[in-house]
Amino acid sequence: MTADRLARALRRYFPYAAAVLLVALAVIGLTWRPATSSSSHRADYVVIAGVAGLRWDDVDPVNTPTMWAMARRGSIGALSVQSARSTTCPADGWITLGAGNYARRPPSLVDGRCETTLAQPTSPDNIGAVVGDQEQRVADNRSLSSGAEPGALAEAVRCTVAVGSGAALAAARPFGRVDRYAATLPTSPTPLLGACTLSIVDLGAVDGATPEARAIQAHAADQTLARVLAARPPRSLVLVAGISDTDTTSHLHVAIADGPGYNGGWLTSASTGRSAYLQLVDLAPTALAALAQPLPAKLMVGAQAQRVEGRPSNTAAAVAHLADADREVSLQQRVGGWFYGLLVPVQIALLIVAVPLLRRARRSAEPHGPPPVSPRLVRYVEALLVAVALTIPVAILTDIVPWWRSSYPGATFAGVAVALAAVVTTVVFTGPWRTGALGPLAATAAFCASVVALDVLTGSSLQFNGVAGYSSATGGRYAGVGAAGLGVFIVGVLLLAGCLAQRVKVRRWRPAVVAGVVALGVIVIASPYLGADAGGAVALTAGGCVAAAVSTGGWLSFTRLGWATLAGLVVLFGFAAMDLTRPVSQRGSLGQFITQFHDGTAGPSVHRIAVDDVVATVSNPVSLFVVVAILFNLMVLFRPWGGLLRLFGLYPAVRGAMTAMGVASVLAGLLDGVGFTTAGSAASVALPLVTLAALRVLDHADDRTVAHALSAPPRGNDDGYDPPILDSEPPVPGVAPAEAPDTPPAAPAEAPDTPPAAPAEAATT
16 A cells, blocks of 8 residues: 555544544543432431422421421431422322332322322221222333332331321332321320331321411420430431422422431432432432341332431521522522523524524625625624523523522612623624634534533533423423533534644544544543433533534535444443442443333333423423424525525535534433423524524625735634635726726635535626
């Protein structure tokens, strides 16, 4: 093989070598997983006391002294009461506790509020009780995507005690039998609570419409709890939990653990991965672990609650922190509703406004053609396009300010977000990157990637309970990168990689630039210490391979798509192989799925992901941007006057990045069970930026060079970003400029790469 042929072969296969390097780095990032530990403390008895609707702002040293004392000496946390319903009413909460899985049970909402008075079970022998419709409820929950089994907790122990109608739902076995039952707490409850190793007590509900009414109900529950603690068996673990919501507003609730292994500190679990937070489904595994009982195979999805350090020594400060988190969560839902409700129509309206500007951006060659659009108007529209593209990343950044503590939280959030968007937009249009078609894109992409990366590197405190993040009250994710943040990050990383690669004059080195930038992004997303999103890492890997392959020119062929898919599969299987070497309790979601697939029980997981995809797509308005992006591209940008074909021809590295954004964002959403939410967030950032770039390349589409200017350095940037605007020679008298003799058409001075012109452009002189 001659040296020339060898060089050609190296240039040809270099993108794939870069893709292999990206795959290797991604696998390394995915295998960095922190080890988890389980508590070695054991108890002889476990007592679970539940109060429907109890929140941390209901607990204080005067009105609820028993709970306050428990919080001072025990471990505390914020409890997410997610069940198989979007609103967890008391019946749903109690049956979820007994299943250790997301379950549901009627009755549910009536006029926007939950029924807190539950039907009493029958007690034919005055010892135990029977929940009459338990078998029907078991059949109903087995058909759910979660595959919950009501009564799994009771089946895992030899004997259970239930006090109250709600506790009976949690303590009933799958066929409805409750081993020991009392409608109310006896005068002397010691014999009853010591009859079985597991006791569940219903302390009532806190559902008052006013603070005064809630205080009365919380005080009554506290008094009953005092009697339970006075009669608790020796070496017992007592868990106090706000078992459910009482209306359609999701809240974080009380969680207290008092007993062996839970002295001070925060509560957490492997299911949340965040200090001071745990789920309702974690209570059953916690009780079984304390009693040294194995978890029912394939039935429970929670994890044992753990004690971790970091809690303030002052009990009042710790309780105030948890109450503040609940206030943020409740306001997040309201503010997030109007945030996305306004974002969608505003972006659509701005894109409609940009259509006539795109049609007239290219100067007419006709002597009496329409005048060009006012440059000032174009600048205003460009600034608005950048501002709306920054909406979601700015909303993430807005949580730096505790807007939820304001008397007017919605107005405060909007004011801070608008101010931040104005500042960032000003920086984009005043910095050295302001010129050219790609300068604003690169600056905006760098900001988007930096916001998400810095948030993930610092513990994801901005996305956690943020308006553009994820809610701890609704479950699903408690750490790492969220669905919207992942879409922003994908656009930021891939678009920045494409813009940086476009600056490289030697084309064969462009895939290396793309692979390097994307590899860093994959590690940020993949590491369980950081983004903790295996599906997003696999999707970003596949997208990065597409971008690297297309960056040297050409289009996305089946061959290139096949290589990208193969790279994603290698990352997927590489991580799965490493994850399967860990103990079952320490495996991630991918390792658990492979285990279930091997056992033949992966069907419910696949069903659950599919259901989650559909629900997330329908419920989140940002998913509409996927449809908007498809229609706007087909009806506007891909038209001969739309500018996108010209942009793709001039900047092949950016073309690869934009193709990769679509592949990665759609794949990430489907793998993570969030449907098109990630793709919609990505489109809301990318579509305005692409429109801006199209405006700029069309504005310089008819720039021509002349003899005296060819030897002069172009004005503006000389890096391929800024198409130079060169002065022309004085016009020849009597001859139109377009027909001037001896002035042959030249390639646009803006083109760092010379592509074949689109048909409508090729005819332009």
